[in-house]
Amino acid sequence: xxxxxxxxxxxxxxxxxxxxxxxxxxxxxxxxxxxxxxxxxxxxxxxxxxxxxxxxxxxxxxxxxxxxxxxxxxxxxxxxxxxxxxxxxxxxxxxxxxxxxxxxxxxxxxxxxxxxxxxxxxxxxxxxxxxxxxxxxxxxxxxxxxxxxxxxxxxxxxxxxxx
Amino acid sequence: xxxxxxxxxxxxxxxxxxxxxxxxxxxxxxxxxxxxxxxxxxxxxxxxxxxxxxxxxxxxxxxxxxxxxxxxxxxxxxxxxxxxxxxxxxxxxxxxxxxxxxxxxxxxxxxxxxxxxxxxxxxxxxxxxxxxxxxxx
Numbered sequence: 051x052x053x054x055x056x057x058x059x060x061x062x063x064x065x066x067x068x069x070x071x072x073x074x075x076x077x078x079x080x081x082x083x084x085x086x087x088x089x090x091x092x093x094x095x096x097x098x099x100x101x102x103x104x105x106x107x108x109x110x111x112x113x114x115x116x117x118x119x120x121x122x123x124x125x126x127x128x129x130x131x132x133x134x135x136x137x138x139x140x141x142x143x144x145x146x147x148x149x150x151x152x153x154x155x156x157x158x159x160x161x162x163x164x165x166x167x168x169x170x171x172x173x174x175x176x177x178x179x180x181x182x183x184x185x186x187x188x189x190x191x192x193x194x195x196x197x198x199x200x201x202x203x204x205x206x207x208x209x210x211x212x213x
Numbered sequence: 214x215x216x217x218x219x220x221x222x223x224x225x226x227x228x229x230x231x232x233x234x235x236x237x238x239x240x241x242x243x244x245x246x247x248x249x250x251x252x253x254x255x256x257x258x259x260x261x262x263x264x265x266x267x268x269x270x271x272x273x274x275x276x277x278x279x280x281x282x283x284x285x286x287x288x289x290x291x292x293x294x295x296x297x298x299x300x301x302x303x304x305x306x307x308x309x310x311x312x313x314x315x316x317x318x319x320x321x322x323x324x325x326x327x328x329x330x331x332x333x334x335x336x337x338x339x340x341x342x343x344x345x346x347x348x349x350x
Contacts, residue, residue, distance in 0.1 A: 099297035124277040125296070126328040130321075197298030 087206075088140040094129060095137065096206075099196050103208055104144035105155050106168040112141035114164050123167075169195045232306050233348040236314035241344055243316055247337035255338065263346030266339055273332035281330060289350045305350035313344045 092101045104112065116138040119127045129137070142148065146156040158172030165171050169178075187195050198205035233241070241258070248255040268287065270280045277296060278284065284301055285293035290308050293301035302309045313319050319340075327335035335343075 097299070097301075098295045099299050120328070121275075123296075124275050124329075126275070126325045128321075128325055128328075193294065193298035194296060200298060 088137070090133060091137050091140050094133060095127075098125075098127065099194075100198050100206055102168055102196075102198070104141045104148075105146045105151060106171065106174070107145060107165065108147040108156055108159065109142050109145040110164045111166060112138065112145055115166055116141065167196075234310075234314070237306065237312075237344070237348055240313050240316050240319055241341055244337045244341040244344070248341060251337060258338065258341035258345040260342070260346040260349050262338075263342035263344070266343055267346060271331050274328065274330040275332070278326075278329045281326070283330070289347060304347050306348045307350060312347060319344075 087101055087103075095101050107115075115122070116134060119129060119134065145151065147153055155173050156171065158176070159165070168174050182201075186192060186201075189200075192200040198210070202210045204210075245255070245258070248258075267281045267285075267289065272279065284295050285304055289304040292303055295301060304312060306312050323335050323340050323343075327333065327339075
C-alpha cells in the first residue's frame with residue numbers, strides 16, 4: 051500500500067509540474083530506467099563496478115557474462131549458484147530485448163553478435179564518439195570505460211544525459 | 214572440534230588484538246580449526262606473514278591483478294580502487310569495523326581474489342594470516 055501511495059503521489063507531482071514533458075524528454079535522451087535495481091545485483095555486482103542497467107545488453111549477452119564469472123574481464127567474480135541464478139533471472143527479465151523493453155538501446159546490434167561489454171554496443175559507441183575524446187578514458191580519475199559515474203554522476207540512477 | 218583444537222584456538226584467540234570483536238574472532242576460529250585439520254602441527258596465525266602476503270607480487274594469477282595491492286593500494290588503511298574505477302573501502306579493521314565479520318562474505322572474497330591474484334585458492338593459514346594482519350591495522 052505504501053508503495054502504491056508513493057507512486058500515486060509521485061504521479062500527481064509529475065502532472066502538476068509538467069513532469070510528463072520531462073519524462074518524455076528524459077526517455078528520448080536515452081536514460082535506462084533504474085526504477086527497481088535488484089538489491090542482490092546491486093550488492094554483488096556493484097561492489098566492483100557500477101550496477102549497469104540491464105537494458106544496455108540483450109538477454110544472450112547477460113547469459114554469456116553470467117556463465118563465465120570465473121574469468122570476468124580478467125578477474126574471478128564467482129558467486130554462489132543461488133545468487134548467480136537470482137541475478138541472471140533479474141538481468142534476463144530486464145534486458146534490452148526482454149518482453150516489454152524499449153529496444154532502442156540495442157539499435158544497430160546485429161542478432162549474430164553477443165557483446166560482453168556495453169561499450170561494444172553500437173548505441174554506446176554512437177553516443178560517445180560524438181562528444182568524448184578517446185584520451186578522456188585514460189584519465190586516472192576515470193580509469194575505465196566501465197566507470198560511467200566518472201562523467202555521468204547520476205548513472206547509477208539511470209540518468210545519463212546532460213553530463 | 215577436539216579438545217586439542219579448542220585449546221589451540223583459545224590460545225590463538227587470546228593473542229589477537231583487542232580491535233577485533235567477537236565476529237572477527239569467530240571467523241578466525243573457523244580458519245584456525247580448518248588449519249588444524251589440514252596440519253595438526255599448526256600453531257597459530259602470523260600478522261607478519263599476512264603482511265608479506267598482502268604486499269607480495271605474483272606471476273601465477275590473472276595478468277591484470279598481480280598483487281592484492283593492485284586494487285587495495287600498498288596501505289590497507291586507504292581506500293582502494295577496482296580496475297573498473299569503483300572505490301573499495303579500506304581493508305584495515307581500524308578504518309572499516311565490519312571487515313571479516315561474516316564468514317560467507319569473507320570466503321567469497323578470498324575465493325575470488327586468491328584466484329585472480331595467485332591463481333589458486335588460499336589455504337586456511339593464508340586466510341588467517343591475512344586477517345590477523347588486517348585486524349592490527
